[in-house]
Every structure is written in structure tokens, then in C-alpha cells.
Amino acid sequence: EHSEAYIDRAYQLVEIPAHLEGLPFIRSANADAESQVKGGMSFELLFPSRVYIADDTRAPQPPGWLTDHFDGTDQFLSTEDARHRIYQADFPAGLVRLGSNQSSPRVSKSSYIVILEPQFLQPQSSTTSIQKVLDVLDQGNPQRGRALFHDARAANCVACHALENRGQVLAPDLMDIFSRSKPEVLIQSILDPSAVITEGFASQAIETTDGETYSGLVVSESGRDILIADATGQTRRILKSQIELREGSELSAMPGGFGDILSPTQVADLLAYLKTQTSAPSTAEEPGASTEAQIEVIDDWRLEPASDGWRLIKGEQELARFYHKHPEVHRPFWAHVKTPSGLQVTRPFPPVEGVDATDHASMHPGLSMGFAILNGVNFWHNREGRVVHLGYDAMKTQGLVLTLNLQQAYVDADGSQLCKETLEYRIVPNTDGYLISQESMFSADKPFYFGVKEEMGLTMRVATPLVVRSGLGGRILNGQGGENEKGTWGKVDQWWDYSGTIQGQWVGMQLMTGPGNPDTWAHSRDYGVLVANPFPLDIKANRSKRVEVPPGETFTLRFGVQIHQHLDAQGFDPAQSYRRYLSIVSQP
CATH class of the missing domain: 2.30.30.100 (SH3 type barrels.)
Structure with missing residues (x-):
């Protein structure tokens, strides 16, 4: 639920039958709803699948092809716009062609929604053997193998193995596994995991x-x-x-029995996928190195509650402090942010006089989202606007991810609520340090708007040794190679890294704009502040512009902040870090 049903409309799925929750669906264009072309949607199935079609009930009758080839059910799916009846049919792997959304006579209706339920695992008539897999090894399909590896309804290898920054590192590292093991050994490890056990597992x-x-x-x-x-x-x-x-x-520790539920071709598919998982030469590590690092990462990471927020803790070390309220800062923020080894990368809050620059102390507390113009009210400078904490929906730990969900309201000086925000933080440890990912969804019963100003978006204020102006070797770098304020301010990009040296280590914070955001530019200053601004550039020609949100609709912003530490600047690859962030934020 609450996913957008179409690529060109903001209608969200609001009611889904329980057995369909979590299944993949095809996000088509709702503009295609008027199509009467016989050749409608077509797609390729990697696995035999049950295909569900949700058809808008505002039409007096469904399209003929739908009732001819699909069975109607008594179940319904609803979007914010319409109610859809669900039809179903089973298809073998291969090409599926559907018909037009329209029937005759033509009516006003939303486009049908396609939901897929792959039938990954089927009981085998005979147990799959090593030789049977070797006989079809060249038929392995890496796309099918990837689905088998990552999907919880399939082989679910990610329950213990991690690839593509997904899954848990509770089992041997499979990156570059073909450089270390022959196919026969890998097949045996899948079909009979207890035959040869890697030391320590x-x-x-x-x-x-x-x-x-x-x-x-x-x-x-x-x-x-x-x-x-x-x-x-x-x-x-x-x-x-x-x-x-x-x-x-x-x-x-790996479960057995895969020979009874995986066909020889499916095992070959898994090997074909594993063969694609190789490290880039610049980031290759000794076998087992990343496994050790990740096992250290997942041990003892936790969020502990405080009266005014949460503490992020690894072992006995507090790595960051989240405040949902503070007497001097009128919006939520993270302060005292440190690398996993304890090196602080945000400016102290409050700053230390004589050591740190003390400007904008309450406006730049660490990491925070702020808006200088929201419905004409300033929520940046801690004056008339205030973000009011409404409560936490959940705090949970799942695999490598700590998740924090909360609700808050944007209130003006008179106490009137302008909009609400549903905010989700995900904290994901990784070999560079850890990621703080956030998704903010803004909505209201009345229209509201965001204006144009430098101080709009996600901001961070870095520790003094990282500041460019300090002369200690700090720098700002963006995805196009621009450096420092002169090379990055006002330029649209996907990420910006503010880094430098602390105690002989190259450390910093990389700020990344997320999928679905408007073009994002940097309000980046050599004195230590960096703002990812997803609204129009703050120049005279744009200052009358607005990003307007109609009543009942949702405006979503996504950002990621990677906290990193390495021996030198060459140890951190911000482009790879950004790709990792995109893969994580795409997961439900």
C-alpha cells in the first residue's frame, strides 16, 4: 500500500488484498487508459506466474479480452482515484500480451494495473543432482538467478548472503566466488551444504x-x-x-533440501548470476575481508530512546544523537555525528568558542531539513515557524537496517498547521561507514507551497578540520568533478562530498539527492555548510516561483547521507557510494 500506481499520476494504492501485498506490479502510464489499440501492454515473464489484472469498475463492463482469458474474483484493489476488480490467470514463462484498457462504448476510467506472482519453486519429480546441473550449466540465465537469489519467496539467499548491497553477511562472501571455486564445488554447496563447510560457518x-x-x-x-x-x-x-x-x-548453518525444490536449470541460473558478481579492480579486497568488516558492522548497532529523541549506538560508542525537539532549534536534527570509530564529522553542537566558528549555531546543528519559505513562513531561522513532533510510528531493526518512522507538523506563529510530514530514516551500516537515508512525505487538506531561497532542503555543517576555509585540507567535491564553493555552488548534481583529514584518517559526509526529487543544486560554502536544495535556483529571475502541492496530494523528498572513513581520499569512491544508496532506497 501507499505506492504510486502510475508513473504519470500521484494516485496511491490505498487498499490491497492481503495475499497481493509485497508482490511486484507494473507501473504503467495512466495516460494510456484511453488507448483503444488492440495491442495493449506486453511483457516478458522470467518464471511461470499468476498474473492479476485490476480493472477500473467505473466502466459498465470490462474489456472482452479480459473476461475471455482471465477469471474474475470477488476481490478489489483501490487507488485514491478508483476501485478496481481483480481478475487472474496463470501463464508460463515467456511473452504475455494484454489487450486495450478500453471496451466499447468508450468510458472514462483509469488504466488497468498488472500484478505478478512468480511461481519460483515447484516440487521436483526427482532430486536435482550435481551432474544434472552440469548438463544444463550453459543454459543458466543470470536474470532468473538474480531473482531466485534476492526474492524471499524463492531461494532467499539474501537471508544470509549479501550481494549488490542487499542481504545479510552471515555466510561466506560470494563476491568473485568463481575466481575461488569451480562450478562443481558451488553446485555441491547449494545442494548439499554440509558436505564441505567453510571454517567458522x-x-x-x-x-x-x-x-x-x-x-x-x-x-x-x-x-x-x-x-x-x-x-x-x-x-x-x-x-x-x-x-x-x-x-x-x-x-x-545453511538449510538443506534445495535439491528437492530447485530444478537443475534454476541451480544453473544461480551460478550464472554469481558469475556476474565481480569486484572492480580498484575496490577489490582480499577474500573474506569484506565479510569480516560487515560482521563487525552488524554487531551491536542499535537505537536507544531518549526523552527528546534517539541515540545511535555501536557497541558502547554513541555515533549520533537525534532530536525531535529542542528549545533552540525548531525542527528535528541529528547532532554529534561520528564515524564508526568515533571521529566526529559534524560541527559540535553547540560549537566550541575559540575552536569552531560559532556562526549560525542553532541553524546548523549538524544534519537537518529546513525551509526558509513554506507557505510564506520561515522554518529555517528558528523564528516564526516550528516543526511539532506528533509521535513515532515505529522503530525497528531488519537485517542490516535500523528504521525510524515519525510524524510531525509544520506550524506557524499562530499555531496553525500548514502541512504534515511523514518521515522515515533508515540507518544502514556498510564498509565505508554507514548511511542515513531519509524520506519525507508532505501533505495537507489545504494547498501549500515551497518558495525559492538558498536555505531550502537537507543541510549539514561539517567539523572544523573538514572546512575548506580552515586550511587543513578539507574539500567539497561533486559528481561532475567540481571542487569547493567556486566549483559546486548553484550547480545541479546528484551528490556532494565534504571531506578532510582528522587524526590521520580521511573522513567526511556525502550528501545525495534521491530518486524522484526535482533537480537539486548545492548551496555549498567553504565555511562548512552544504545544503542540497531541490527547489529552483535562488536567483532574481526565480524568486517568484513556487512548488505548489494541491490538497490531498503528497510531495516527497528523498536524501541520503553517507558517513565515511578511510586511510586516504583514494579509499572512498563517492560514485560507488551513490549507486549503493540508489539500490538501498529502491528497496521497500
């Missing part, structure tokens, strides 16, 4: 004093507790004082 059985039994891979262990992951990738922390019995096993 054997299963352990633990029985606790209260009679509970757990089995799986020990991800990390301290003097106090053990973190164990089961075959589905779910983790549990067990206090050592509660362990009654702990035994090693000759079985792999």
Missing part, C-alpha cells in the same frame, strides 16, 4: 536454562553474550549466563 546448538533450544551460526561473541543467526537469517542474542548446554555440529 558450522552450526551450533544452544540450550538455555529455561529449556529453550536454538540452532544456527554464531555471528559474534563477547564475554557477556552470543549473537546467533538461524537458517532464515533471523538473529537472537543469548546471555552466556543463561546457557545450559552448547554443542558444535557437523551440519552447515
Whole structure:
């Protein structure tokens, strides 16, 4: 739910039958709804699939091709615009051609919506063997293999393995696996994972004093507790004082039985996909290096509540402080942001006199979203406008991701609410440090608008050693190679990196504009501030312009901030970091 149904309309899906939630669907153009061309939508299925068509019920009757080839159901799907009846039919893998959205006589209706339910796994008449896979190895399809690897309804390898910045690193690293293992070995590892177990990945059985039994891979262990992951990738922390019995096993932590549900061709598909997963030479690491780093990353990252926000903590180190309210700053913000090793990359809040520049102390607290003109009210300079915290919807941990959801209202000096914001933060540890991704959805019952000003968007104020003007080697870099204020201010781009040296380490923050944002330009200053501004450039010709949001519609902004630390500047690849951010933000 709450996904946009079409690529050219803001109508969101608001009611979906439970069994269809989470399934992929084809976002077509609603403008195609008027088409009466016989050749309608067509697409290629990688797997046998059940195809669902949701047809707008405002038409007196559905198109003839739909009732001829699909079975009607008593279920309905609704968008903000219309109610759609659901039809279904099963198709083999291959090309599917659908007909026109219109029937005769022609009526006003939304375009039909196509939902796909791939039938990934089927019981096999005989168990898949190594030789059967070798016989069809050259028929492997990497696209099918990718779907099998990443989809939870398929092989779900991402429950324990990570590729393309997705999944969990609870099992051996599969990047460049073809450079280390022969196909026969890889096939055996899939079909019989306990035949040869990589050192450190054997299963352990633990029985606790209260009679509970757990089995799986020990991800990390301290003097106090053990973190164990089961075959589905779910983790549990067990206090050592509660362990009654702990035994090693000759079985792999990876579940068996894939030979009964994966066909020989599907195993070949998985290998074809793995063969495509190779490291670029500039970022290649020794085998196992990234696995160690990621296991360290996922251990002991957590969000702890505070009276006015949350603390981001790794182990015993506080890495950032989120405030949903503050007496001096009238909008939410992150302060005291540090790298995983504890090097602070935002200016101290408040700044230290004699050490840091003290300008704009309450306007540049660290990382924050602000708008100098929202319906004519200033929500940047901490005067008339105030962002009021309405509450948290959720704080959850899933795999490598910490997620924080909250609601807030933009209120003017008289206490009138101009709009509401639904805000989601995702915190994702990675080998460069960690990503703070945010999605803000603004809506109201009345129209509202965003104006043109430098101080509009997501802003960060960097620590003094990173400041260009400090003369300590700090720099600003954008995606087109522009440097510092002169080469980046006012220029539209996808990312900007403000970095420098602290205690011999190259550290910084990379600010990235997300998918769906308007063209975003940088209000970037050598004195230490950087704003990603998704509104028109602040020049005289644009100052009468507005980005208007009609009542009932949603305006969405997405940004990412990568906190990074390396031995030198060459260790961080901001372009690769941006690609990683896009892959993460595209996940539900």
C-alpha cells in the first residue's frame, strides 16, 4: 500500500488484498487508459506466474479480452482515484500480451494495473543432482538467478548472503566466488551444504536454562553474550549466563533440501548470476575481508530512546544523537555525528568558542531539513515557524537496517498547521561507514507551497578540520568533478562530498539527492555548510516561483547521507557510494 500506481499520476494504492501485498506490479502510464489499440501492454515473464489484472469498475463492463482469458474474483484493489476488480490467470514463462484498457462504448476510467506472482519453486519429480546441473550449466540465465537469489519467496539467499548491497553477511562472501571455486564445488554447496563447510560457518546448538533450544551460526561473541543467526537469517542474542548446554555440529548453518525444490536449470541460473558478481579492480579486497568488516558492522548497532529523541549506538560508542525537539532549534536534527570509530564529522553542537566558528549555531546543528519559505513562513531561522513532533510510528531493526518512522507538523506563529510530514530514516551500516537515508512525505487538506531561497532542503555543517576555509585540507567535491564553493555552488548534481583529514584518517559526509526529487543544486560554502536544495535556483529571475502541492496530494523528498572513513581520499569512491544508496532506497 501507499505506492504510486502510475508513473504519470500521484494516485496511491490505498487498499490491497492481503495475499497481493509485497508482490511486484507494473507501473504503467495512466495516460494510456484511453488507448483503444488492440495491442495493449506486453511483457516478458522470467518464471511461470499468476498474473492479476485490476480493472477500473467505473466502466459498465470490462474489456472482452479480459473476461475471455482471465477469471474474475470477488476481490478489489483501490487507488485514491478508483476501485478496481481483480481478475487472474496463470501463464508460463515467456511473452504475455494484454489487450486495450478500453471496451466499447468508450468510458472514462483509469488504466488497468498488472500484478505478478512468480511461481519460483515447484516440487521436483526427482532430486536435482550435481551432474544434472552440469548438463544444463550453459543454459543458466543470470536474470532468473538474480531473482531466485534476492526474492524471499524463492531461494532467499539474501537471508544470509549479501550481494549488490542487499542481504545479510552471515555466510561466506560470494563476491568473485568463481575466481575461488569451480562450478562443481558451488553446485555441491547449494545442494548439499554440509558436505564441505567453510571454517567458522558450522552450526551450533544452544540450550538455555529455561529449556529453550536454538540452532544456527554464531555471528559474534563477547564475554557477556552470543549473537546467533538461524537458517532464515533471523538473529537472537543469548546471555552466556543463561546457557545450559552448547554443542558444535557437523551440519552447515545453511538449510538443506534445495535439491528437492530447485530444478537443475534454476541451480544453473544461480551460478550464472554469481558469475556476474565481480569486484572492480580498484575496490577489490582480499577474500573474506569484506565479510569480516560487515560482521563487525552488524554487531551491536542499535537505537536507544531518549526523552527528546534517539541515540545511535555501536557497541558502547554513541555515533549520533537525534532530536525531535529542542528549545533552540525548531525542527528535528541529528547532532554529534561520528564515524564508526568515533571521529566526529559534524560541527559540535553547540560549537566550541575559540575552536569552531560559532556562526549560525542553532541553524546548523549538524544534519537537518529546513525551509526558509513554506507557505510564506520561515522554518529555517528558528523564528516564526516550528516543526511539532506528533509521535513515532515505529522503530525497528531488519537485517542490516535500523528504521525510524515519525510524524510531525509544520506550524506557524499562530499555531496553525500548514502541512504534515511523514518521515522515515533508515540507518544502514556498510564498509565505508554507514548511511542515513531519509524520506519525507508532505501533505495537507489545504494547498501549500515551497518558495525559492538558498536555505531550502537537507543541510549539514561539517567539523572544523573538514572546512575548506580552515586550511587543513578539507574539500567539497561533486559528481561532475567540481571542487569547493567556486566549483559546486548553484550547480545541479546528484551528490556532494565534504571531506578532510582528522587524526590521520580521511573522513567526511556525502550528501545525495534521491530518486524522484526535482533537480537539486548545492548551496555549498567553504565555511562548512552544504545544503542540497531541490527547489529552483535562488536567483532574481526565480524568486517568484513556487512548488505548489494541491490538497490531498503528497510531495516527497528523498536524501541520503553517507558517513565515511578511510586511510586516504583514494579509499572512498563517492560514485560507488551513490549507486549503493540508489539500490538501498529502491528497496521497500
